[in-house]
Amino acid sequence: MDKNNNDLAPNLSTEQEPLYIIKADGTRELFEVSKLEESLLNSGASKKTANDVISHVTSELTDNMTTKEIYTHAFEILHREEKPVALKYSLRHAIMELGPSGFPFEDFVAEIFRAKGFEAKTGQVVKGFCVEHEIDVVAWNEEKLIMVEAKFHNELGIKSDLKVVLYVKARFDDLHKMTFSYGKERQLDEAWLMTNTKFSSTAIEYGSCQGGLHMVGWNYPPVGNLHDMILEAKLHPLTCLTSLNGREKKVLLDQGIVLCKTLRDNPDLLNTLGFKENEIVKVMEEIKTL
């Protein structure tokens, strides 16, 4: 059984007919077993579990299956075998479903800062020394003013590379020369670059060489990364709910509502948005189980 599973990935990619899958944005793409494998390993699955999941998923794969169906299936098997890994895997995909525009990710990052006791605003246009900059998230409390560039990718495997860190660095250099009036008249204390995926190794090398830049990715730094921040703040994005369909999630995201917590604390929200009573009950019950 083990041997069979280990051989499966190479067999699929070299000998079987190529299969196409439908991505979240509706485009078709060749199914690559390596991408599924990478996303499983990234969530902390063992090589053996990843191979088990791949074996199950690929045996039932059909042409034009959606990535969502594939992910749901992978999650079921993973959940049976390694529950903590399944939760991390599911959380990562829920964050990815905040897309495709990236704006809900900014709202999500703002919520993380609010959970840490900051005030936070998204989409701020602020004056630098040379030009105006659009800053994804501005967060402040009595001690600190933080500005965040939030880099959202709705595909696994896309890394934020050196060019991104370079332009963020130059943008913050332009901002460090100015004063702002968030909370009080003050200068910028910290510049952050946050992403839901990875940084390339050169991006990390450059970032750690630059004193002033805080870089936070899904798995980076080893402690205090995005995954840690979400767990610490107990912030589940509403995209992780199965009691809401895609259209319903979109309605909420479009209103800037990104967290299960927001729905839990404001039960009337779903009411005013036209959700039916029995739907609301189902959503609230699912939120309680998280």
Next chain:
Amino acid sequence: MDKNNNDLAPNLSTEQEPLYIIKADGTRELFEVSKLEESLLNSGASKKTANDVISHVTSELTDNMTTKEIYTHAFEILHREEKPVALKYSLRHAIMELGPSGFPFEDFVAEIFRAKGFEAKTGQVVKGFCVEHEIDVVAWNEEKLIMVEAKFHNELGIKSDLKVVLYVKARFDDLHKMTFSYGKERQLDEAWLMTNTKFSSTAIEYGSCQGGLHMVGWNYPPVGNLHDMILEAKLHPLTCLTSLNGREKKVLLDQGIVLCKTLRDNPDLLNTLGFKENEIVKVMEEIKTL
């Protein structure tokens, strides 16, 4: 007649059946009269001439026509009406045909510096203070060491925006702290950002605020822009030749041969690359007429 022509653009875009055209990379795209108009006006055509050309071109437009056919037709009419404008239009398209990879554009920029008496190398990996950077063109003479980021776009209407200028600025900040051994042990004197298209207005605003960054686009700055540099150095890219077909041009570009001048000065080159004698004669004759 004039009135007719002036009305043509709005008519086409709102009332006629949509037509698709085939781009250089083989993809299909909706034909937009505004893009053709913009490229004509950008080359310096008067509004009246642009309308004349558009009127002729659109009357003979068929579904799935290639952008190359459309451009050739537009050029014929423009050549009859405003010859200097036609030459600028044609040169701009010849530069665009250096794509799609952008590498020949780097070679082309290197040739511009050589024509100005510099030594020049492309694709150099150089050590910055924090990380290594891939520099498109390094050019040096006794007085100056210049490093160039060459930004190539093979579509009209794509601008190099603020993010590009920001990352180039940060990259050069990292390089300004180091010494290099091009020609002699020395520091970086000038950092250039060159593009075959335009810069956004914020990109220009930021760039002019930064002392050390030289920005050169097709039409920017008003004097000493890419178009001026090409004319001054008498450097016609070989993509402007009609005596070579696309495949033949690609063979030459892949060898790093980008200029008509290179072919003129080395008549044996075409020989060694397997061109036939009668083809070579035709190419050489066309080069003489430039």
